[in-house]
Amino acid sequence: MLSSHLPVLVIIIPLIAAPLCILFRGKDQAFAITLLATWGSFACACVIAAQVMSQGEISYELGGWPPPIGIELRIDALNALILLIVSGIGSVVAPYSRNSLLLEYVEDRSYMYYSSYLLCLCGLMGVSVTGDAFNLFVFLEISSLSSYVLIALGFDRRALTASYQYLIMGTIGATFIVISIGLLYQATGTLNMADIAERLPQHGYDRTVIAAFAFLVIGVGLKMALFPLHQWLPNAYTYAPSTVSAFLAATATKVSIYILLRFLFTVFGVQFSFDVLPTAVPLMILAILAMFIPTIVACFQKNVKKILAYSSVAQIGYMVLGISFVTVTGLTAGILHLFNHALMKGALFLVLGAVFYRIGSCNIDRMAGLARTMPWTMAAFVGGGLSLIGIPMTAGFISKWYLIQASIEKGWWYIAVLIVVSSLIAVIYIWRVIESAYFREPPEDLINVKEAPLSLLIPAWVLVLGNVYFGVETSLPLSMAELAAKTLMGGS
Amino acid sequence: MVDIFGLYNYWIVIFLAMAGMYIVIARGNLIKKLVGLNIFQASVFVLYISFGKVTGGTAPILVKGVDTYSNPLPHVLILTAIVVGVATTALGLALVVRIRQEYGTIEEDDIHSQDESM
Numbered sequence: 001m002l003s004s005h006l007p008v009l010v011i012i013i014p015l016i017a018a019p020l021c022i023l024f025r026g027k028d029q030a031f032a033i034t035l036l037a038t039w040g041s042f043a044c045a046c047v048i049a050a051q052v053m054s055q056g057e058i059s060y061e062l063g064g065w066p067p068p069i070g071i072e073l074r075i076d077a078l079n080a081l082i083l084l085i086v087s088g089i090g091s092v093v094a095p096y097s098r099n100s101l102l103l104e105y106v107e108d109r110s111y112m113y114y115s116s117y118l119l120c121l122c123g124l125m126g127v128s129v130t131g132d133a134f135n136l137f138v139f140l141e142i143s144s145l146s147s148y149v150l151i152a153l154g155f156d157r158r159a160l161t162a163s164y165q166y167l168i169m170g171t172i173g174a175t176f177i178v179i180s181i182g183l184l185y186q187a188t189g190t191l192n193m194a195d196i197a198e199r200l201p202q203h204g205y206d207r208t209v210i211a212a213f214a215f216l217v218i219g220v221g222l223k224m225a226l227f228p229l230h231q232w233l234p235n236a237y238t239y240a241p242s243t244v245s246a247f248l249a250a251t252a253t254k255v256s257i258y259i260l261l262r263f264l265f266t267v268f269g270v271q272f273s274f275d276v277l278p279t280a281v282p283l284m285i286l287a288i289l290a291m292f293i294p295t296i297v298a299c300f301q302k303n304v305k306k307i308l309a310y311s312s313v314a315q316i317g318y319m320v321l322g323i324s325f326v327t328v329t330g331l332t333a334g335i336l337h338l339f340n341h342a343l344m345k346g347a348l349f350l351v352l353g354a355v356f357y358r359i360g361s362c363n364i365d366r367m368a369g370l371a372r373t374m375p376w377t378m379a380a381f382v383g384g385g386l387s388l389i390g391i392p393m394t395a396g397f398i399s400k401w402y403l404i405q406a407s408i409e410k411g412w413w414y415i416a417v418l419i420v421v422s423s424l425i426a427v428i429y430i431w432r433v434i435e436s437a438y439f440r441e442p443p444e445d446l447i448n449v450k451e452a453p454l455s456l457l458i459p460a461w462v463l464v465l466g467n468v469y470f471g472v473e474t475s476l477p478l479s480m481a482e483l484a485a486k487t488l489m490g491g492s
Numbered sequence: 493m494v495d496i497f498g499l500y501n502y503w504i505v506i507f508l509a510m511a512g513m514y515i516v517i518a519r520g521n522l523i524k525k526l527v528g529l530n531i532f533q534a535s536v537f538v539l540y541i542s543f544g545k546v547t548g549g550t551a552p553i554l555v556k557g558v559d560t561y562s563n564p565l566p567h568v569l570i571l572t573a574i575v576v577g578v579a580t581t582a583l584g585l586a587l588v589v590r591i592r593q594e595y596g597t598i599e600e601d602d603i604h605s606q607d608e609s610m
Contacts, residue, residue: 137573
């Protein structure tokens with residue numbers, strides 16, 4: 001009985017838990033509620049993923065109203081994978097936040113943090129399950145508004161300006177998405193995404209639909225920090241509290257990529273998006289620029305968090321590159337990289353949170369010699385870093401391998417070369433951190449730093465080991481990504 | 493030619509959207525940017541309400557002798573979008589208050605030069 005309501009439970013659990021945190025107020029109660037809610041929705045997401053893989057697409061009628069009139073929740077392999085990523089990262093970061101400096105900083109108002117965190121999770125999960133275009137916008141804004149709050153909690157006052165900048169850019173992006181949904185509604189008279197997809201070919205691809213398409217791609221591009229539209233991201237991830245950077249870097253941009261995939265391939269259809277309109281070439285050019293320019297910029301940063309933030313922009317490039325091939329292998333690679341990047345960036349930002357907890361800085365010079373005093377923390381950084389570069393036996397290798405395969409399959413060997421070259425540049429910035437931490441003398445005031453507490457190390461190591469596990473045993477994400485890619489391509 | 497003036501509300505939409513975007517981009521004052529953002533969002537509200545209107549239709553309430561109604565769905569959608577807009581503005585203003593407490597100014601250039609000099 002309950003299992004038939006799982007699609008709605010993954011949203012309802014965090015949505016109800018968020019006000020509960022405010023009602024109970026106590027630091028420990030709020031923490032317990034958050035932990036239960038995130039783990040609960042992760043459990044639901046696992047069951048949903050198993051159901052989707054064995055029985056195929058799930059459709060849920062919200063409130064018992066049948067779809068075109070009621071809101072429909074629709075989950076296929078792609079949605080299920082995104083749900084797993086978001087709720088999985090959410091439940092690893094939740095226990096981590098208890099001992100982070102953030103909560104000492106906000107003191108007795110920590111329930112506010114937990115509540116925004118749960119709302120953000122709820123919004124991201126909502127985007128990934130809904131089958132209704134306007135509903136998608138509302139959930140997207142729930143997650144965005146709460147992430148502005150979370151970013152503004154940073155210790156540095158620049159967190160405030162970063163959050164403000166994100167608010168302006170994010171709202172413009174969201175408004176573009178609403179314009180696009182409005183124009184689609186004008187053309188087809190429905191908001192259900194599957195229905196829009198069905199009616200668009202009959203309506204024909206007139207100027208309204210083309211305008212809707214343009215607004216959507218730009219709007220989602222802003223939200224997911226596609227290369228020239230990424231200006232908000234580096235500062236937002238750098239100055240946000242560590243837990244928040246880890247959570248957002250691993251989930252928020254991924255969900256935006258999901259929106260792009262869903263609209264390009266399912267709603268507008270492969271034929272319109274890539275045959276009628278020449279979308280693939282501009283996307284590919286932007287993706288390649290994103291693979292190089294932010295990676296090179298990252299090599300010159302002093303703040304390690306900023307290095308990782310720029311590297312996130314570059315990783316978005318790899319995912320978009322996979323999408324722009326418009327083949328099953330390319331899409332599989334893109335979706336796989338989405339999963340793997342969540343693991344590695346989550347791990348690396350959590351490690352930096354542990355570093356910040358002990359030395360109060362993420363500056364590359366302050367981290368000199370840190371491997372002597374915090375060996376476990378820095379070992380975790382090396383693990384995550386290797387995966388980010390794409391060394392064999394780590395998750396990052398698998399997705400880059402598939403990307404290269406996809407480009408060779410298309411006969412574009414020079415793109416395969418570009419992928420390898422940009423990964424080699426990534427070695428430079430990861431190596432700078434490792435060199436500083438392992439081969440330099442620590443600053444005098446930091447000789448007696450203690451190892452990070454276990455409550456920070458365990459979540460970070462869970463994700464690092466996840467990187468290794470999914471680098472060897474790839475069947476779970478690979479089978480889901482392949483199924484998702486086939487469904488997306490078969491939709492035309 | 494009649495069409496151009498017959499669709500005047502869409503011209504208003506485009507004008508408002510462009511004016512709002514221009515303010516967001518061109519003004520350095522954080523409050524003015526939020527005002528621009530609001531104008532931009534308002535243009536989308538007008539867009540939705542315009543295409544929900546059916547010529548000759550009345551409000552969608554069952555009355556004898558009336559059989560043409562405007563489409564209520566876009567109007568309801570925009571009610572939600574207005575709520576989202578209000579929340580965004582409130583949060584933006586709260587951030588501006590905090591920025592002023594920390595920096596003592598709400599001019600983007602001043603904030604930028606303070607960050608640079610650190």
